[in-house]
Amino acid sequence: MTPITPLLQATQQAAAIVRRLSPAQKTDMLNRLADVLAENTTAILAENQKDLDRMPTSDPKYDRLKLTAARVADLSSSLRQVAVLPDPANEVLLERGIEQGLQLKKITVPLGVVGVIYEARPNVTVDVASVCLRSGNACVLKGGKEADFSNRYLISLIQGVLVEFGVPKAAVTLLPPDRAVVNELLTATRYVDIIIPRGSESLIQFVRKNSLVPTIETGAGVCHTYVEESADLDKAVAIVVNARVSRPSVCNSLDCVLVDETIADQFLPMLTADFAKWNVEVFADETAYPIFEKAGYTNLQHAQQEDFGREFLDYKCAVKVVTGLDEALSHLQTYSSRHSEAILSQNQALINRFLFEVDAAAVYANASTRFTDGGVFGLGAEIGISTQKLHARGPFALEKLVTEKWIVVGDGQVRW
Numbered sequence: 001m002t003p004i005t006p007l008l009q010a011t012q013q014a015a016a017i018v019r020r021l022s023p024a025q026k027t028d029m030l031n032r033l034a035d036v037l038a039e040n041t042t043a044i045l046a047e048n049q050k051d052l053d054r055m056p057t058s059d060p061k062y063d064r065l066k067l068t069a070a071r072v073a074d075l076s077s078s079l080r081q082v083a084v085l086p087d088p089a090n091e092v093l094l095e096r097g098i099e100q101g102l103q104l105k106k107i108t109v110p111l112g113v114v115g116v117i118y119e120a121r122p123n124v125t126v127d128v129a130s131v132c133l134r135s136g137n138a139c140v141l142k143g144g145k146e147a148d149f150s151n152r153y154l155i156s157l158i159q160g161v162l163v164e165f166g167v168p169k170a171a172v173t174l175l176p177p178d179r180a181v182v183n184e185l186l187t188a189t190r191y192v193d194i195i196i197p198r199g200s201e202s203l204i205q206f207v208r209k210n211s212l213v214p215t216i217e218t219g220a221g222v223c224h225t226y227v228e229e230s231a232d233l234d235k236a237v238a239i240v241v242n243a244r245v246s247r248p249s250v251c252n253s254l255d256c257v258l259v260d261e262t263i264a265d266q267f268l269p270m271l272t273a274d275f276a277k278w279n280v281e282v283f284a285d286e287t288a289y290p291i292f293e294k295a296g297y298t299n300l301q302h303a304q305q306e307d308f309g310r311e312f313l314d315y316k317c318a319v320k321v322v323t324g325l326d327e328a329l330s331h332l333q334t335y336s337s338r339h340s341e342a343i344l345s346q347n348q349a350l351i352n353r354f355l356f357e358v359d360a361a362a363v364y365a366n367a368s369t370r371f372t373d374g375g376v377f378g379l380g381a382e383i384g385i386s387t388q389k390l391h392a393r394g395p396f397a398l399e400k401l402v403t404e405k406w407i408v409v410g411d412g413q414v415r416w
Helices: 005-019 025-038 043-052 069-085 122-134 145-164 180-186 201-210 234-244 264-277 290-292 325-335 348-357
Strands: 094-099 101-108 113-120 138-142 172-174 193-199 224-228 256-262 282-283 300-302 318-321 338-342 362-365 382-386 394-397 402-409
Touching: 005 101, 005 113, 025 043, 025 069, 025 122, 025 145, 025 172, 043 069, 069 122, 094 113, 113 122, 113 180, 113 402, 122 138, 122 172, 122 382, 138 180, 145 172, 180 201, 193 201, 193 382, 224 234, 224 325, 234 256, 234 264, 234 338, 256 264, 256 325, 264 290, 282 290, 290 300, 290 318, 300 348, 318 325, 325 348, 338 348, 348 362
Parallel strands: 113 138, 113 193, 138 172, 224 256, 224 338, 256 318, 282 300, 282 318, 338 362
Antiparallel strands: 094 101, 101 402, 382 394
16 A cells, blocks of 8 residues: 555645635635536536445445435535635634733634545535635545545545645545555644544544544434423424434434333324334333334334444434433433433423533434534534534534634843
């Protein structure tokens, strides 16, 4: 395998060029890229189909891998949204004089070179490039081999636009899909300023354990919805079904339903018609199982310990009956991945407890967890959802792709 150090060096050098772009230039560049994506939709889908042909449709990653005309249009629209967001770089955070007449200023500056490791998600290629370029950063992308045809074609379009604007192609670099390059990337402290893994829990943990470059965790989402006894049950059915089936392979989809024991006999049978329509496999605890069974639901399994805290990424979910809010909170404390958690209730006191006590990047009252998304939150595209607490939490988007720099201006002052 050819070492990737020359590629990383080129990206670091290109980062200096990106930093010099004006906000207007970056806006024009992203709008141009939006046009290019739209103009090349047919070719993008043809390359994506080559990737799809290599993956069984039963694979949970298939939906993540798949691009459609609508999804390409969404990517183009997202680029335009990012293009008009405020540039987060070069913002003055503080300005004042200090002793001996020195003038002190603190400003935001780009991180530099952002490395992202991801799996079968070709949309990430465009999303990452857009927010990195808008914030004045260069990026190094390590996509999965499953999306290699898609990624390489998308990168060719991105790099074509970069050249149009006098920016080196290396400002957005796609590394070979071989897993062997990952270790070299994770130790490239001289050339890469931050690593962001986006994908499975195993990928995230591997990067955490092996990276010498500072890391931001994104990805794994074990998301719960707690149906409290005062909930509007018709709305609760719609929310639970939406959270599970609308896009089952994404990280903000529902993995576990917690239901108060006082309403379990009434609520759980209400799920069966929609669950059956989508062929949702239910992993039910010892209390929920006979309720589903009595309601005639057949796609049913006895939940095992490992089914709680499991990210299904498929038309599957766990169901647990709880005695009330305290048990629900205890369950979340044990099994939540701290991504997105929801309570469905009409009891404002319990809602307030849930919102303030649950330790997660996003908490919801009476809404689907599917809304946890940088675009939906008005942040433009995102690199992922951060579940950690340092530097960024929640949608890791444009606003978090900067750090700080202190500028001190004097006139001959010295300090002994």
